[in-house]
Amino acid sequence: MNWALRFLRSSIGLKLVMAVSGVVLFGFVLVHMIGNLQVYMGPTLLDEYGVWLRALGHGAALWVARGVLLAAAVAHVWSAYCLTRLNQKARPEGYRERMNRESTLASRTMRWSGVVVLVFIIYHLLHFTIGTVHPNFVHGAVHQNFVVGFRVIWVSAFYMIATLLLGLHLYHGVWSMLQTVGLSHPRYDLMRKRAAAAFAALVTLGNLSFPLAVLTGVVR
């Protein structure tokens, strides 16, 4: 096991931890967004979906998924922290002038978008899963919790800001991940950035629509 530890603690190994945990988290946000789209298909579907999820695999599936997601989140944040430390130590003294040519807003703000998303995830769990920061949380009444929760305008605003930042994070993250795991070919390299943009846009637009739908009365 020693070799594995040494491998994972190398610069590329740490990047791999970040990429693989990122893929797990990315898979989750996509499925989570698609699951929530059921809110547009009537007031009972989301509640039934919740019952189904909690019963899946005799109730084990949800906890397995939560375990995997927690592990991925911890691995992702831990590797992000280690790599950020390494990078800061690699250039303690900066330039007086510096012009960026190729990097993007998304690539330069990964740490900040990541931290905001982390805070958001914690808030989101307290809001819709545990219910402690929800004005009127009723366990199992998913649809009603959703509508009541998003009627609070500043809560909706925070959700939308976090969603936009997650979009930025995913836009750079997806293509960065492909590069990290070594998926590159001159013929497909342009496609990688487009695919990253499309995925990020899909997740962002889907998630943005939920608070907007409640605020505009489309979902009630």
Place this chain on the structure above:
Amino acid sequence: MSAGKTMNLTLHVWRQPSGTSQGRFVTYPAPDISPDMSFLEMLDVVNERLIAKGEDPIAFDHDCREGICGMCGMMINGQAHGPRRATTACQLHMRSFEDGDTITIEPWRATAFPVVKDLVVDRNAFDRIIAAGGFVSTHTGSAPDGNAIPVPKTAADQAMDAAACIGCGACVAACPNASAMLFTSAKVSHLGLLPQGQAERDQRVLKMVATMDEEGFGTCTNHGECEAACPKEIRLEFIARMNRDFIRAGLRNRGERAGSGGTG
């Protein structure tokens, strides 16, 4: 670019007498500069004038002055080797600037590249990465027959692209993380792509990456600044290739230490 017309510039130059002393920016007027001079020739003229006044000239690295040795290199207005793509500082001409411009000149900044003096940095870390695995073991008897080992055209082309790296360090300088992954990946790839480089392929990538890490370079976050700064246009795809090689070598050499073995 009319002949005889000269430019008046103002330079802000990083001056630091030695690696252990404090540095600071010093402003120098640079009048009567020909647009046909290279950037280094412009610095030569400024230095001549400094020497005439009895001042210490600005130290900078250079050798071939034709864009092939990789010795020159400095941050010019926040860009490694200055504003022109695919151009070393020695091949940059003053016609790339405007009369009246202010130019800020700084050394490469990285923990792994300590300043020696003014704009000169110590890039021996690159040599140590090469020494860790940037070679092939070969029979040194009589000259082999030409084309005795067939090399596929695509591999030869890609290896050639990677081998264009002159090791100037612009990638490290331009990278927001001071990462040396573009350099290391070029050196890993140009041998790893060729049949002659297969015997040591796994050990090469493991050892070169280990040395790169030990030298205190940062890690790639795929900004792409290195690719944009590279005077030889080494592509980011080589970093993906190195990652691929590193993962494969790591899995294939489980239990072995990256440092042991070698070329016997």
